[in-house]
Amino acid sequence: MYSCNVPVPADVSRLARGLAADCYEATPRDRHTLVLKRLGDPDPDPRSLTRRVRRALEGVGPFEARTTDIELFRDPPTGRGPVAYLGIESPALLEAHDALCSVVDPVEGLEREEYVPHVTIARGGDADRLAGARTGDPITWTVDSLIVWAAPYAEAVRRISLPA
Numbered sequence: 001m002y003s004c005n006v007p008v009p010a011d012v013s014r015l016a017r018g019l020a021a022d023c024y025e026a027t028p029r030d031r032h033t034l035v036l037k038r039l040g041d042p043d044p045d046p047r048s049l050t051r052r053v054r055r056a057l058e059g060v061g062p063f064e065a066r067t068t069d070i071e072l073f074r075d076p077p078t079g080r081g082p083v084a085y086l087g088i089e090s091p092a093l094l095e096a097h098d099a100l101c102s103v104v105d106p107v108e109g110l111e112r113e114e115y116v117p118h119v120t121i122a123r124g125g126d127a128d129r130l131a132g133a134r135t136g137d138p139i140t141w142t143v144d145s146l147i148v149w150a151a152p153y154a155e156a157v158r159r160i161s162l163p164a
Contacts, residue, residue, distance in 0.1 A: 001041055001151040004053050004100060004160075006034040006093070008119055009141045012067060016086060016121045019070065019133060025125025026084070031154070032119050034065075034088055036146060037100035038107050046148050050158045053148065056103040057164035063092030066140040070121065070130050077109040084130040085118035093117050093143070 013032040020028035039049055068087035076083050097115050106112040121130060146164075147156035 002039040002046060002049060002157075003149045003151070004036045004039060005147050005149045005156075006036055006065065006143050007145065007147055007156075008032050008034055009139070011139050012086065012119060012141070015067070015135060015139065016119055019084070019086075019130055019135070020122045022133065023084075023122050023126050023129060026122035026127035027124050028122045029120040033147070033149065034093075034117060034119050035149075036093065036117075037097055037104060037111065039100075039104050039148070046150065046157045050148050050160065052103055053100065053146070054160060054164045056099045057096060057146075057160070057162075059163060060092070060096055060099070061163040062142050062144040063090060063096075063162075064140060065090035065093055065117075065143050066138045067119075067135065068138065070133050070135060071118070072128055072131050073116075074128070080124040082128040083123045084121040084127040086121060086135065088117040088119060090117065090143070 016032050066089050068089050071087050073083040144162050146160045148158040150157045
């Protein structure tokens with residue numbers, strides 16, 4: 001499975017790791033990114049996929065994103081729950097998601113209207129204990145690049161600078 005992700009700054013990763021430390025049974029996320037759009041299982045060479053993403057996001061420049069509160073997916077559509085996450089607010093992120101949905105079919109139940117921009121903190125076990133935890137001041141950053149993420153390798157295989 002490939003996806004187009006937003007890299008998050010170190011401050012967001014540190015916050016998520018610190019919050020996950022308050023769980024005893026949940027599995028913390030060890031790499032923090034923000035999924036912008038799932039891209040499916042294309043050809044193993046991600047170059048053509050990257051070209052499609054660039055075309056869909058043509059003219060999209062750097063944009064702002066910021067953390068909000070800790071929220072939960074109590075019964076997530078995939079994987080085990082609950083899932084504790086940092087909410088992310090960014091109108092431009094939602095516009096980029098919609099643009100990508102126009103070239104790669106949305107995943108039912110996860111994308112388009114159901115899309116919730118977030119950074120996963122922890123999953124399963126007692127992750128729900130994080131609901132309502134204090135996060136301090138919101139962290140705001142400028143998204144100036146995206147990555148094509150390859151789940152089979154658990155790493156970024158391409159970087160797309162903005163504007164695309």
